[in-house]
Amino acid sequence: MLKFQDLHIGFSKAKRKEERILFTCENLTFNPGEFVAVIGPNGSGKTTLFNTILGEQNPLAGEISIEDKNWKNLTRTEKAKHLSFVPSKFSGVDHLSVYDLVSMGRAPYTNMLNKLTEEDESIVQKVINQLGLSDFINENTISLSDGERQIAMIGKALAQEAGIMILDEPTAFLDYNNRRKVLQLLKEIAEKNNQIIFISSHDLDLCFEYCSRVVAIDTSSNQLLNFYSPFKKEEIINKVF
Amino acid sequence: MLFVLLISLVLFDLTLGSFSIGFSDIFNGIFNYDSSSTAELTVRVFRFPRVITAVLAGGALSIAGLLMQTLFQNPLAGPYVLGINSGSSLLVAISTMSSFYVFGSDLGIVAAAMIGAFGAGLFILFCSIYVKSKVSLLLIGIMFGSFAGALVSVIQAYADPNNLKTFMLWSFGSLQGVEFNQLGILTIVVVFGALLSVVLVKPLNLLLLGDKSAALLGVNVKTIRFLIICATAILTGVVTAFCGPIAFVGLVVPNMVKMIYKTTNHYHLLIGSLLGGALLIVICDITMQLIAPFMNLPLNALTALVGAPVVMWIIMKKF
Numbered sequence: 001m002l003k004f005q006d007l008h009i010g011f012s013k014a015k016r017k018e019e020r021i022l023f024t025c026e027n028l029t030f031n032p033g034e035f036v037a038v039i040g041p042n043g044s045g046k047t048t049l050f051n052t053i054l055g056e057q058n059p060l061a062g063e064i065s066i067e068d069k070n071w072k073n074l075t076r077t078e079k080a081k082h083l084s085f086v087p088s089k090f091s092g093v094d095h096l097s098v099y100d101l102v103s104m105g106r107a108p109y110t111n112m113l114n115k116l117t118e119e120d121e122s123i124v125q126k127v128i129n130q131l132g133l134s135d136f137i138n139e140n141t142i143s144l145s146d147g148e149r150q151i152a153m154i155g156k157a158l159a160q161e162a163g164i165m166i167l168d169e170p171t172a173f174l175d176y177n178n179r180r181k182v183l184q185l186l187k188e189i190a191e192k193n194n195q196i197i198f199i200s201s202h203d204l205d206l207c208f209e210y211c212s213r214v215v216a217i218d219t220s221s222n223q224l225l226n227f228y229s230p231f232k233k234e235e236i237i238n239k240v241f
Numbered sequence: 242m243l244f245v246l247l248i249s250l251v252l253f254d255l256t257l258g259s260f261s262i263g264f265s266d267i268f269n270g271i272f273n274y275d276s277s278s279t280a281e282l283t284v285r286v287f288r289f290p291r292v293i294t295a296v297l298a299g300g301a302l303s304i305a306g307l308l309m310q311t312l313f314q315n316p317l318a319g320p321y322v323l324g325i326n327s328g329s330s331l332l333v334a335i336s337t338m339s340s341f342y343v344f345g346s347d348l349g350i351v352a353a354a355m356i357g358a359f360g361a362g363l364f365i366l367f368c369s370i371y372v373k374s375k376v377s378l379l380l381i382g383i384m385f386g387s388f389a390g391a392l393v394s395v396i397q398a399y400a401d402p403n404n405l406k407t408f409m410l411w412s413f414g415s416l417q418g419v420e421f422n423q424l425g426i427l428t429i430v431v432v433f434g435a436l437l438s439v440v441l442v443k444p445l446n447l448l449l450l451g452d453k454s455a456a457l458l459g460v461n462v463k464t465i466r467f468l469i470i471c472a473t474a475i476l477t478g479v480v481t482a483f484c485g486p487i488a489f490v491g492l493v494v495p496n497m498v499k500m501i502y503k504t505t506n507h508y509h510l511l512i513g514s515l516l517g518g519a520l521l522i523v524i525c526d527i528t529m530q531l532i533a534p535f536m537n538l539p540l541n542a543l544t545a546l547v548g549a550p551v552v553m554w555i556i557m558k559k560f
Binding site (some may be wrong): 056076077079080083084085087090093094095096097100104105107108110112113114141160172 | 439440442443446447449450451453454456457458459460462499502503504505506508
């Protein structure tokens with residue numbers, strides 16, 4: 001369970017830059033099993049919102065709490081056990097196999113030498129089976145197609161066994177079929193593993209089709225608006241864009 | 242496999258020199274020393290230190306190269322290219338040739354070389370925050386190297402001829418400079434640096450995904466970067482202090498090892514680099530002894546002969 005309380009999202013005061021609030025949101029609660037799309041125009045603050053949840057930057061005001069624990073007080077490793085992240089573009093690392101990539105998700109749980117225990121290995125195996133990656137486990141991540149690599153990266157995040165998974169524009173570099181495939185997969189994962197999944201996207205139609213909830217950044221009133229499925233497309237689009 | 246090959250080549254190397262020595266004399270010279278026997282004396286005083294230095298120097302520089310390549314996510318990074326060796330050279334030059342003998346003793350030189358390496362490492366790390374492009378960072382490293390080299394030339398111009406000669410011989414890169422009783426310092430420091438790198442295996446693996454992903458998997462990126470620079474400085478510094486600035490080994494060996502092992506697990510890569518680096522320098526040494534046992538060819542000439550073509554090949558393949 002993820003809670004926002006009186007959150008003000010934006011950039012804090014930095015060199016030669018004034019503090020800038022992008023948007024605010026009142027109390028919002030996200031429950032396990034929800035597949036949430038964050039939508040909004042370019043520059044409205046989707047990435048900033050994610051960075052704030054990820055702890056890369058601090059909220060200007062308000063609080064984020066996970067499982068009733070204040071986010072600020074957790075250590076890095078504890079955070080990694082609650083939250084996993086998939087970047088929009090991962091171009092692969094030479095000689096890194098898909099199996100090793102997925103195993104990296106176990107890093108918050110392993111010892112200093114990164115030795116996988118039997119339990120870790122069975123979790124990695126489970127993730128690989130769930131995503132249908134078993135044909136690729138020894139492939140070099142640099143030679144995969146963009147879609148396969150995206151799914152392998154999702155595998156890494158799944159192996160982390162975090163309650164919340166955040167994907168920054170997961171469909172941006174994929175073709176039409178792969179977009180549907182990835183979103184369908186995420187939808188299934190959210191339901192089956194009872195995880196909260198956040199994506200940001202500009203693919204409104206696909207978001208409305210697959211997600212169970214849409215959070216929209218309204219740039220005119222600078223607020224975070226909340227909609228549940230079934231969505232009234234016209235209304236949301238008129239309000240936000 | 243590499244290990245067995247290394248051991249046999251080390252033994253072979255011990256027999257080579259201005260005259261050949263049998264295996265029994267080598268064994269006696271190391272474990273059962275009798276100073277009246279010329280063969281045993283030679284082994285003890287010249288050959289054993291030379292070969293062990295070769296092993297340690299190669300291993301240390303290769304590990305340092307591997308650390309740099311992962312830290313900067315750049316296959317062309319290495320202690321020599323990024324100017325870390327030059328930082329060491331500069332401080333060694335200051336301490337051997339200038340009128341301030343701040344670092345007079347052996348340990349002093351080691352300390353000077355490490356501080357130089359560490360300073361250069363921090364400088365490059367600082368630049369890497371502002372310079373995102375991989376190629377620009379290498380260029381900055383090369384420029385830093387030239388700058389340090391120019392300062393060394395200035396110091397040389399004012400130096401006392403005797404000190405100058407010592408420094409010039411040092412800068413050719415040599416395995417002969419280490420004496421039997423100095424081996425201890427070299428070994429301890431290299432082992433310490435290597436152990437520090439082993440502790441960093443997990444963060445090193447995760448850093449391959451990029452700083453952000455690594456941080457979100459629980460890595461404290463700032464601290465880890467600092468520790469990687471420390472380990473590199475220790476390893477490069479101590480080798481540079483004793484053997485002079487040896488080029489290319491740190492760059493070539495990790496790339497070779499990655500190609501052979503086909504893994505990104507730094508636990509294996511570290512061991513591979515250690516053995517591979519040791520092997521390369523021992524082979525260089527054997528070659529030198531076979532070609533010209535009396536001449537003492539500069540080690541740098543040989544590593545560059547092997548290294549430069551490999552570097553060109555990497556550039557053609559990856560950039």
